[in-house]
Amino acid sequence: MNMNIALFAAAIAVFTGIGAGIGIGLATGKASEAIARQPEAAGSIRSSLLLGCALxxxxxxxxxxxALLIIFTK
Structure with a gap:
């Protein structure tokens, strides 16, 4: 495989980190709003938030x- 193509493929694979960061940020913001509106449901909201963030x-x-596999296996 051409090395330039491999680096491009690795760069695309790393974009999953950007998507995860955006998703976790949005989920945390929505969970904070939900806890502010319903403090009695904070435990349930927090556990669902942690599960979603872990996924x-x-x-x-x-x-x-x-990305590491693409770069180091040629």
Missing amino acids: AEGTAIFGFIT
């Missing part, structure tokens, strides 16, 4: 590992 961060880690 989003997992996709970012998979993208990072994919």
Whole structure:
């Protein structure tokens, strides 16, 4: 595989981190608004937020590992 194409593919794979960051930021903002409106549901909202953030961060880690594999396996 051409090295330029491999680097381009790795750069695209790293974009999953950007998407995860944006998603986690939006989810945190919405959760803060929901807790401000319904403080009695804070525990349920917080646990759902943590689960969603973990899943989003997992996709970012998979993208990072994919980028590393693309770069270092030729």
